[in-house]
Amino acid sequence: MHRWMPRALAAGAMLAMAGCASPPAEPAAAPAALQVYAAGSLREVFTEVAAAHQARTGQPVELSFGASGLLRERIEQGAPAQVFASADTQHPARLAARGGWQAPVVFVRNGLCALAAEQVRTTPATLLATLLRPDIRLGTSTPLADPSGDYAWELFRRAEAVQPGAFAVLEAKALQLTGGASSPKPPAGRGTYAWVMEQGQADVFLTYCTNAIASQRELPRLQVVQVPPALQVGAAYGVSVRSGAPPAAHAFVRALLSESAQAVFKRMGFAAP
Template sequence: MQVLAAGSLRTVWTSLMAHFPQPVQTLFGPAGLLRERIEAGEPCDLFASASLAHPRALLAAGRALAVLPFASNQLCLTVRREVWREGDDWFSLLTREGLRIATSTPGADPSGDYTQELFTRMGSAGESVRRRAQALVGGRDSAPIPPGKLAAEWILRSGNAEVFIGYASYGEKLRQMDGLKVLDIPPPFNPRANYACAVISPQAQPLADFLQSVQAQAILHQAGFSAYSRE
């Protein structure tokens, strides 16, 4: 079975597939770019996306048989520890002039789209942050993230930015890394990232059902994901 899956699922996917009885070959990447590859005819039985929009687009175009949500995520802020000051929170860091802010790429990667929604929810302050933010990962021409590295870790430690906005599911691992600090973004500012799979061929239905199972949900929860939410 051929699967195309959002890059943010890479770290949990091996654990999930260890409990699925059929062999699965998986390629990871930004969900928006993966959808384009499916639309261009790349073989795929199941598409696991970090956004409902991309599987629904395939369904509307007659390229998918069904769309099933299976998890959710949120955003968090990771900063180089030396720029953090006592009393700082996510808002003060994003709005501090002089700090370089890195994000994923809107359109190509849902993480970038959710980040743009975050800026919108910040009101007028968010418009200034939006202008300063740089999309450094998740795009067609973005430099590849080195194997074994998380995007926030690589961007911040390489000196390309002081602040990175990414998925909260990486937060626990990032908190264990020297020199980095992770800050939560509270509701109602933090958009909910809903994950869903598009069933492209009938043979992929058992995998889609498995992703919604109690066993898979427990694995996803342990990896920092939450249950699907209809926010």
């Protein structure tokens, strides 16, 4: 009897220890993707900045791009954005005024340039005269839906101060080719403005300088013409965070203002906030 008792006791002890052992820990769930809605002109730079932010922090970021006014409407209709980066401050400020969003912070700046077809001969000094020519088809984005269109109309108002009567001429001839809810979309992999110009839809297109530079990279025969100071309209980009959004949303905004992200903005033609 004494020969099997130690073995039985040992087996019982092992069973008891097994019963008390903690179950294996389950792997930690990956954090939910941060929902960032951003102006279409930010596509290239945000894709790079968000990838670097995710690599550094482990926080996934899901990016949705579009015209800022249309994105704001989607958010008002219930889209789950947690961060909204607009090409102006008015659209995020409108969300903040309705409640549920924080006041926007300017995180980068842009300006308008003229993207001209190769056959158009113009310079900054002659740009207004070129835009006023009856034979020049002038392309813009869609006001209210896309801040780029609003900035173009502000340029028209500045042109009126330089040359009386210019506003009516420019407003009447402006072709609102992009940025609207029903605007044609370019094929996959093509930039909107290079595609519009390649299709011959306009002779000169007023758009952000960053868009114009990217379009020229895509289609080198296009010309980028600087808008003269008397007509130039500065574009202040504002970012807002939904009230009650997780700390990851605020961390992403801080990342946009960081030295490394601002260096990316500068490399792609944006100006410091």
